[in-house]
Structures are given as structure tokens and as C-alpha cells.
Amino acid sequence: MAPMRSCSLPAVDDVPASPGRTYALVGAPNVGKSVVFHRLTGAYVNVSNYPGTTVEVARAPVRFAGGATLLDTPGALAFPSRSDDERAAMRALLHEDLRAIVQVADAKHLRRSLAITLALAETGLPMVLALNMSDEADARGMTIDGPRLAQALGVEVVRTVATTGEGLRALAQATTRARSASAQVAYPAGVERLIADTAQRLAERLPRAPIAPRALAILFLGRDPEVEAWLAVHAPGAMRDLVLLREDAERRGGRIASAIAHARAEAAGRIAAVALASRGAAPMRSTRIGRLVLHPVWSLPILAAVLYLTYLFVGDFGAGTLVGWTEEQLFGGTVNPAVTRFVEAHAPWPWLASLLVGDYGLWTMGVTYAIALVLPVVTTFFLAFGFLEDSGYFARLSVIANRGFARIGLNGRAVLPMVLGLGCVTMATLTTRILATRRERLIATFLMALAIPCSAQLGVVMGMLGAIGFVWVAGWAGVLVAVIALAGFLAARLIPGRRIPLVAEMPPLRWPVAGNVLKKTWGRLVWYLREVIPLFLIGTFAMWALDLLGVLPWIVERAEPLVTGWLGLPKEAAAAFVMGFLRRDFGATGLFAMGSALTAAQALIGMVTITLFVPCIASVLMIGREQGALRAAAMLAMIMPTALLVGGVVRLALAALGVA
């Protein structure tokens, strides 16, 4: 997610990296890096209680040292890097001129954190260790002997609770004094010889490397793709020999990366054992509730309750009460009549008046629609989403949903983007980066583009079908789920590659911190408005122009056989589909506006078709950015006929059921 800032500092992206004045936050996913980043810079990046949600490296000036900047890297579980996130973190280590590393660690999982500390120690870069989430470690009865740990590692160790700010000042001070760690992992003798040999060859060629030759050697031997790429550029002459050396060694002794991982885990375990004054007791309340949430029987009523409460908040309160107020009273009753009167009185030309306040007026349609109809729905949706995200429920939901997702070639992790898609598919497409493989990203992106309605559209559907009766909403949802299941089933078989089984950390269930949820919602809203309002205006303008040039009636004529014959809708519905090109919800509103002209069955057919028909322009652009233009075009080419096909099938099915 694009970083968002609070208050008066310059924009995050505008700050140049000044040499040697850059600090980097590095650590495992979900340890609190984003909160620490916010505390140290005042800038805000996406914070959530779901592992792996920082998808880009964010950069902002720090408060503790004038002129210095801080990087927030995506979560890295281990080095050598494997995942895209780990690669991004490794890139930061290789390509930034770093003054020091601040490792943010989860105090609850000391052993695992120390394995990363030991890997970072090898780089020779100055560093400090922040033992974050110390409150949660305390609550579990763990006592960590900080000074002893600091002595074992040779770096300063600071206890922090990022959410309350505890220890952050001390962390800032320690960071300015950071020094290289003294702890070193001793690898098996054979591996050590290889490392020494490789490191020496590298040192000869690279007198000034960003990280120590020993670290470069270890990462190269462990097949870190970023280090390989870096070496290919900076020491091209050495590569051939080094690759041969590595291959020869692996043929004789097995994967070096495994040996490295093992030795580090063991060394980390030893240091953790020394530093843990008390290991703490077993399960506590949040664990018990967490188990209830996953319970084979209880999980379902809990899920139903979560969905229902979300519906009450977003569907009932947001799309009903709030929209009723903004749309009918605020815009319909007060603002729009006033604006219309004003424009009609002052506009020098009639076309200008129609462009601004006509049927397809920039104000009466574009702005009104974005602010009165959509904003309340996305706001409530993002609030609810942020609450669930921060609570740790999504991680559990991914476990519950895993079996179903396995059938469509995904794993439970895809729950997060898919649910976020219900808010904004464009944003969710960006979030597919948290998925482990390109294949999963492709499948999830395709399914979202095809059949996940965004909140704006949900609002319209609820308004239209909800007014006819709940079964029609259920029918609409049922068709979409069936389409996702079928399309996913096919995609999983047709797209080459393997499914990755789910191995996921369950963050403890937490009562969400209001400030976090609000900041996150605000960040998403700003993003949404920036991305979407211009598109609304462009869309409205295009409609106005098409209407003026008489293209709209022409398309309506042309599409008639399909719209009337195959879908059984009045021919004016074609205009709604044209609008759907610009935004799906926009098209849905077109249908909505036809309201009483449609029978219940036509409303359902129309809504199903328009939901599937085409993803909005913003999300097509995002798909192009993430997957390439070719794939985006191919997806469109598949999605549109599918939508018409499904719409027609729904009509036939309804006719067979005797519903006209």
C-alpha cells in the first residue's frame, strides 16, 4: 500500500536517500515494524495484524537524527531470501548505503528472532535489536535477561512495546550508537571452508562491498537470488568459478542452504536458552479464545456472527442509514438543488450546464455518486476490515477457509485479498502480493476481477435486490460463489504450477487498538479517493460525451439482440453495461436508476451480469501493472463473454423455475 503520512513532514517518497544517513528496519512479518516505523518517523504505513502486509519499502525522515531517513522493509522470515518480501529486504541491505540496521523482533519468539539477528550480524553492519511485543511476552510469563542477551550478541538490546511507545526513545538513542554484532554462527567445518574460500575470492574483487564478504559468501552459497544478481553485476568475473564451486560442494554434501538454516537455528536456540530467565507458562486466555475461533463446531457460528455484525455495520448502517442521509437529504435535498440552480443561472452555454449538472453531469452524477453513495459504504467497510485485520481474526479465517481455497488452487492466505476485494478490487489486486507464488497471485487476481463485487457495487446491489427481498440478494451471492468455485476449479487445473500448502503463524487475538484502525482506515480512504474520484469524473465525462455524440443510442441499438434477446432485459439496460466499462458499480447504478422498469428476475439477471461483466478501469490498470498488459487483456477477453453467458444461464434457470 502506498505509504501515507501524517502532519507536516514532506511526502515519504520525496526524501532522497542521503549516503550513510539511512537506517533500516528489518524483521520477521507481523512483529510490529510498521508501528515502530510510525513511532520513529511520524509517517504511517499500513499496519495490520496479518503477517506480510507491508508490501513495499517505505522511507521517511526520522525524528531522532536530523537529516537521516528510515526504511521500513517487508517482513523477512529468514535469509537467504526466498519470498518476494525477503528479496525486497535483501535489496535494501545491498543497495542502500546503510548507517545501521534496527532489527525489530517479536519477544515472544526469541529463538526465531535470534536466527535473523545472527544472519544480520554476518553483514557486519552496525545494528540494534528491538525486542518488541514485550507486553505479550510478559503476559506469558517470559522473562528475558536483556543485558545477558546484549552481551551474547554484542549489540544493544532494547525492550519495546511499539503500540504504547514504551522503549522507543531508548531505541532511537541506541540506534545512533549502533555497532557491529560480535556473535557469529559456527557452521559445520566443510561449510566453513567453503565460506572462507568464497569470501576470500569476493574480498579480492570487491574491496568496498555494502555487506561483509563473509555474509555475501554465505548468502551466495545459500542461493539468495538478490545476492546472485548483485554479484553478477559487481563481480561478473568471479561468478563462473563460484557457481562451479557451489555446485560441486552441493553434489557432495547436499544443500548448503539447509546446513546454514540448521546451524543458525541451533545457535539461536543456544543463545535464547541463556537469555531466557523464565520460559513462561503455557496457554492463556487469548489462546483459548483463538482455539474456539478455529473449533470445528464453534468456528461456524462465530464466522456467521462476524459476517452478520459486519453486514449490520456496513450494509445496514453504512449503505442504509448513512447513504440515506448523504444521498437523499444532504445531496438530493440540499446540495444538488442549490448547485443546479447556481450553475443554471450562471452557465453561459447550455452544454456546460448539462456537463456539470445534467443527467450525466460531473457534479450531479460523478461527485454525487462518489461522495453520497460510495464514500459512506467504503468508509464503513474499511473500518470493519481494519478492525478484523488488527484483531487477528483474518489469520484464523485463512485456516478455516483453507480447505475451500485448496480446491481453487489457492491457500487460505488468499482470504485477505479476496475479502479486501469486497471493499475495493483495485486495492485488493495490489495486496495479492502477499501471496507466495506468481500462480496464486494470477488465480486470485483473475477471480477477483471476475466475480468479487466491490463495496460500492455491494451497496447498489443491496439497495436494489435488497428492496425486492432477501432471497434475491442470496440468489445473487449464490451465483457469484458458484462462478468463483467453477472458474477457480478450472484455473487451478489450467494454470501450470503447484499449489503451496499453508503454513501460517496465528498472531494472538488482540483487542484492536482504535488509533491503528483509524489510521489504517484513513490511509485506505485517502488512497481510494485519490484513485477513484478522478475515474468517476472521467467516467461521467465519457458518458456525457457518448450521450451528446449520439453514440450511446447507437450502442443501445446494436446491443439489443444480446441484451433483450439473450438476457431478457429492456434495451436501455445496454447503457448500463456501457457505464459498467468505466466502473462496475457505475453500471449497476445505471440499472438501479431503471428501478421499477425491471421485474425482480430482470433485476437479478442484470445485477449478476454487471457484477461479472468487467472490472473497473482502475482495477484493469492495476492488473496491468501487477500482471502485465497481455494478461490484463486476456482476462478481459475471458471475463466479458463469461458474464453474458452466466447472465443468460441465470435467465434460463429462472424461467425453468417459473420465475418471470
Added chain:
Amino acid sequence: MTRTSTALDLLAPGTSARLAEPDPSLEPTFREHLAAYGLVPGHVVTVLAQRPMTVVLCDHVELALEAVVARKLRVEAPLPQG
């Protein structure tokens, strides 16, 4: 390893056991991934649930493991409770 080992997914919830060498068919990259989570031979884990998925407590962190993975992780005889 001479002692017999069982698959992690057969362990009853509530029991703790020491991890043994995993099944040789578990891919090395996956082993490394699990090692990064702290799941290494010799370490003690407690099974919290087996359905809908195996969930273990490793140190103080809960990890959910899909059946295909849990089946290949092996443990020594369960430790006495308490």
C-alpha cells in the same frame, strides 16, 4: 535416529512432543522454511488442535500447518503432560 517416530498430525491435541527428523520426502526448501519458524528437530512443540488443521504451539507462537506438511513432520514419543 533409532527411536520410533510418529507423524505430527496423529498427535492428540494437548500433547507435547519433541520433533524428530522430518520425513525425507519433505522438500529441503520447505524444511528450511519450517526451520525459520523454529520447527527444528529436537525442539518441543505442543499440539493445540488437529482440525480443521494442525495447530502447534512452538515457543509462544501458534503455527497452523496444512495436513500435507503436518504428516511429514515427525515427533518422538509424546512427553508426559504437565
